[in-house]
Amino acid sequence: MTQHVSPPRGSADKVPPASESFAWRGVFARADVRTLSLLGVLAVLILIGGITKPDEFLDTRNLQLVLTQASVIGVVTVGMTFVITSGGIDLSVGAIVALASVWATTVATQEYGFAGILFTAVIVGVGCGLVNGLLIAYGGMVPFIATLAMLASARGLALQITDGRTQIVSINSVLDLGERDAYVLGIPPLVLVFAVVTIIGWLVLNRTTFGRRTVAVGGNAEAARLAGIDVRRQRLYLYLLSGLCCGIAAFLLIILSGSGQNTNGNLYELDAIAAAIIGGTLLSGGRGTITGSVLGVLIFTTITNIFALNNLQSDVQQIAKGAIIVAAVLVQRRTASTT
Amino acid sequence: MAPEPPLLSMSGITKSFPGVRALDGVDLEVQAGEVHCLLGQNGAGKSTLIKVLAGAHQPDTGRLRWRGEEVTLRSPIAAMRLGIATIYQELDLVEHLSVAENVHLGHEPTAAGFVVRGKAARRSTAALLRRLGHPEIDPARLVGELSAAQQQIVSMARALSHDVRLIVMDEPSAALDPDEVDNLFRIVGDLIAEGVAVVYISHRLEEIRRIGDRVTVLKDGRAVAVGLPAKSTPTREVVALMTGRNVEYVFPDRPTAPAKGERPLLEVQGLSRQGEFDPLDLVVHPGEIVGLAGLVGSGRSEILETVYGARKPTTGQVVVDGKALKPGNVRAAVRAGIGLAPEERKAQALLMLESVTRNVSVSSMSRFSRAGWIDRGAELGAARAATRELSLRPDNPSVPIRTLSGGNQQKAVLARWLLRGCRVLLLDEPTRGVDVGARAELYAVVRRLADEGLAVLLVSSEVPEVLGLADRVLVLREGRVVHTAPARELDEHRVLDLVMEGSPAS
Numbered sequence: 088m089t090q091h092v093s094p095p096r097g098s099a100d101k102v103p104p105a106s107e108s109f110a111w112r113g114v115f116a117r118a119d120v121r122t123l124s125l126l127g128v129l130a131v132l133i134l135i136g137g138i139t140k141p142d143e144f145l146d147t148r149n150l151q152l153v154l155t156q157a158s159v160i161g162v163v164t165v166g167m168t169f170v171i172t173s174g175g176i177d178l179s180v181g182a183i184v185a186l187a188s189v190w191a192t193t194v195a196t197q198e199y200g201f202a203g204i205l206f207t208a209v210i211v212g213v214g215c216g217l218v219n220g221l222l223i224a225y226g227g228m229v230p231f232i233a234t235l236a237m238l239a240s241a242r243g244l245a246l247q248i249t250d251g252r253t254q255i256v257s258i259n260s261v262l263d264l265g266e267r268d269a270y271v272l273g274i275p276p277l278v279l280v281f282a283v284v285t286i287i288g289w290l291v292l293n294r295t296t297f298g299r300r301t302v303a304v305g306g307n308a309e310a311a312r313l314a315g316i317d318v319r320r321q322r323l324y325l326y327l328l329s330g331l332c333c334g335i336a337a338f339l340l341i342i343l344s345g346s347g348q349n350t351n352g353n354l355y356e357l358d359a360i361a362a363a364i365i366g367g368t369l370l371s372g373g374r375g376t377i378t379g380s381v382l383g384v385l386i387f388t389t390i391t392n393i394f395a396l397n398n399l400q401s402d403v404q405q406i407a408k409g410a411i412i413v414a415a416v417l418v419q420r421r422t423a424s425t426t
Numbered sequence: 427m428a429p430e431p432p433l434l435s436m437s438g439i440t441k442s443f444p445g446v447r448a449l450d451g452v453d454l455e456v457q458a459g460e461v462h463c464l465l466g467q468n469g470a471g472k473s474t475l476i477k478v479l480a481g482a483h484q485p486d487t488g489r490l491r492w493r494g495e496e497v498t499l500r501s502p503i504a505a506m507r508l509g510i511a512t513i514y515q516e517l518d519l520v521e522h523l524s525v526a527e528n529v530h531l532g533h534e535p536t537a538a539g540f541v542v543r544g545k546a547a548r549r550s551t552a553a554l555l556r557r558l559g560h561p562e563i564d565p566a567r568l569v570g571e572l573s574a575a576q577q578q579i580v581s582m583a584r585a586l587s588h589d590v591r592l593i594v595m596d597e598p599s600a601a602l603d604p605d606e607v608d609n610l611f612r613i614v615g616d617l618i619a620e621g622v623a624v625v626y627i628s629h630r631l632e633e634i635r636r637i638g639d640r641v642t643v644l645k646d647g648r649a650v651a652v653g654l655p656a657k658s659t660p661t662r663e664v665v666a667l668m669t670g671r672n673v674e675y676v677f678p679d680r681p682t683a684p685a686k687g688e689r690p691l692l693e694v695q696g697l698s699r700q701g702e703f704d705p706l707d708l709v710v711h712p713g714e715i716v717g718l719a720g721l722v723g724s725g726r727s728e729i730l731e732t733v734y735g736a737r738k739p740t741t742g743q744v745v746v747d748g749k750a751l752k753p754g755n756v757r758a759a760v761r762a763g764i765g766l767a768p769e770e771r772k773a774q775a776l777l778m779l780e781s782v783t784r785n786v787s788v789s790s791m792s793r794f795s796r797a798g799w800i801d802r803g804a805e806l807g808a809a810r811a812a813t814r815e816l817s818l819r820p821d822n823p824s825v826p827i828r829t830l831s832g833g834n835q836q837k838a839v840l841a842r843w844l845l846r847g848c849r850v851l852l853l854d855e856p857t858r859g860v861d862v863g864a865r866a867e868l869y870a871v872v873r874r875l876a877d878e879g880l881a882v883l884l885v886s887s888e889v890p891e892v893l894g895l896a897d898r899v900l901v902l903r904e905g906r907v908v909h910t911a912p913a914r915e916l917d918e919h920r921v922l923d924l925v926m927e928g929s930p931a932s
Binding site: 294295296297299300302303306307309310311312313314315316317373374 | 734736756757760761766768773774775776777778779780784788789791792795798799800802842846
């Protein structure tokens with residue numbers, strides 16, 4: 088099936104151009120064009136970073152920092168990708184991260200140590216997802232409205248819990264994971280979690296009945312229903328999944344900052360949606376890509392890093408992000424119409 | 427040469443959609459001040475023709491003359507500017523706007539070019555409604571609060587708010603009570619007295635006798651008779667024109683011994699839905715194909731969807747193999763072995779972004795998975811086997827389903843249920859959007875599935891299809907079974923008489 092036309096060594100300069108493009112076509116056929124173009128954008132960004140700040144940007148510690156920063160929003164984006172693929176939206180992710188992070192760092196919770204913090208963060212995330220899912224799947228609410236309501240309530244509750252104060256974590260086993268030189272299996276712990284969530288997410292979306300149902304519900308909910316899929320239960324599970332990812336992200340954020348704050352996760356919903364969309368997940372549902380979403384997250388985090396290294400303010404960053412979203416979607420519309 | 431050219435003359439209009447030639451060289455000539463009736467069975471091309479006339483579809487070839495001058499209708503607005511207004515069967519009103527706003531949508535009376543003069547709009551709307559004999563409709567009310575009949579009046583007022591010379595009415599009487607039909611005819615009479623031409627589409631022959639001047643009959647995308655006198659052409663001749671076919675469909679042979687005696691596989695007992703269809707009883711034995719024949723609005727699709735559990739019945743129940751199903755529950759029906767090939771294939775059955783394989787396997791994923799993990803090799807193999815059995819083309823289930831023709835997409839839907847091991851197959855308009863050549867193949871597939879022991883319940887608006895394919899036929903009119911007979915004992919004329927006979931006015 089694959090076209091292997093690589094010429095024998097030494098005769099390279101005699102190869103007719105046609106067969107070279109043939110080889111390229113073989114590569115393109117396997118890895119899809121969209122993923123390759125995202126990798127291209129990332130490569131260009133790394134090039135820009137390397138040229139403008141060669142010493143700082145390409146430093147191992149800096150690259151590690153980029154990946155670590157990408158981890159928190161990355162985990163949220165994996166959950167968001169599932170929800171968007173099913174034709175839904177979850178505007179409450181940032182607020183859920185905030186609520187889970189403060190609930191898990193109260194004095195009472197910290198008495199239960201590492202496990203107490205982890206458990207609480209996950210349970211609060213899943214609980215919020217459960218409420219979202221029930222309202223949307225069984226209450227017949229539009230996802231936009233239901234999760235907007237959750238956004239407001241969860242933020243309010245987070246503020247009520249903290250009273251606006253930063254809750255410092257005093258559990259050493261948690262703080263140790265956030266140290267700059269902390270490694271698990273040779274990888275920074277946050278990055279490891281991000282990688283595991285990504286791999287599981289990819290497998291679930293592409294290789295399981297759960298993933299298939301998600302795509303079917305997003306592609307044509309009526310057809311899915313008439314094909315015998317329990318569309319409502321699937322929707323409930325999807326918001327639970329998104330909540331679970333928020334809980335995990337909240338735990339990562341606690342490790343990273345050594346604290347819980349009600350302002351955590353601000354505008355995560357927009358970052359996660361933007362990363363999923365530029366990655367190639369259809370906002371209207373029916374097609375989703377975990378690979379694309381993760382590349383989207385990496386692109387945004389790299390931009391932030393390069394701008395920070397070059398002492399550009401966050402307002403410039405925001406403008407650049409907006410421009411990239413527009414450019415990416417326009418390019419995708421073009422490729423979609425030509426294929 | 428006539429001193430005055432006809433108001434409208436269309437000649438040689440063709441229009442093709444992927445896989446279907448909807449119009450195949452249609453001529454139509456309409457004079458000012460006449461009621462010109464358009465007759466034809468479902469799928470004959472009436473809707474496509476009026477959409478061409480409304481500027482909503484562009485014809486592939488053909489010429490359109492308006493008062494003797496050749497014109498091109500690039501958009502609905504262009505048609506409207508000439509004075510052509512269309513009242514569609516599915517009304518195109520904005521429910522959340524008021525009557526007056528709907529009537530003036532797109533051409534609101536304004537001050538200074540942009541400030542909508544609401545009072546002026548309401549005044550002129552009230553005048554139009556008075557002219558239509560419905561002064562009781564308040565121009566300020568929301569359209570969504572009106573009855574279907576009132577909405578139709580609003581739609582007509584909208585047509586008249588333009589300087590209209592030709593009004594196309596697509597089955598305007600379908601949603602109306604008898605006295606409302608009388609009012610409609612009065613309006614039509616007023617319009618032609620003013621010199622406006624009316625193109626009137628209806629299935630009801632006696633309506634056409636009452637108000638029509640001339641009749642054009644469409645069949646299989648062709649005009650088979652142009653400008654027949656509406657009042658004097660014998661019914662038999664009109665029906666013969668509508669039904670006589672150039673293309674003879676090839677139907678598979680029926681089994682010599684009908685599958686009686688065995689226990690019925692599907693039993694529908696007193697099933698009804700308020701306002702859609704009256705209590706219905708029917709049984710389908712294994713190996714049997716039962717057909718429901720009827721016009722649009724006779725409740726055909728609603729019956730199938732209720733049997734399938736996609737709609738909740740008001741009364742009655744569905745029994746499969748002796749076991750009653752939980753009413754209004756699709757999953758219960760699927761578990762009991764019922765499969766539906768719905769009427770709107772793209773909207774109700776297919777995942778258009780996905781491959782054939784995934785469309786086929788979607789209802790039986792648990793068969794290729796363990797603990798939710800899909801064995802893609804087994805899935806592909808099963809999908810390939812199921813699509814091969816139906817000789818689906820191309821013979822490669824990995825291609826996207828949207829690249830398939832209508833007939834092969836339908837086969838993919840059948841393959842889905844075949845793979846699921848379904849025993850009762852509900853087919854709703856199985857050959858809609860399937861071109862003529864592929865139909866015979868689809869008919870053969872359905873018959874073979876029945877021979878293998880499936881019970882098939884078939885719904886179609888194409889009478890020959892029901893008669894040719896089914897063993898037994900139930901004729902429906904307005905949600906009621908008016909006749910039941912073995913298909914051999916019925917012919918097309920008889921069925922058309924039954925479904926068109928009478929009207930709300932009689």
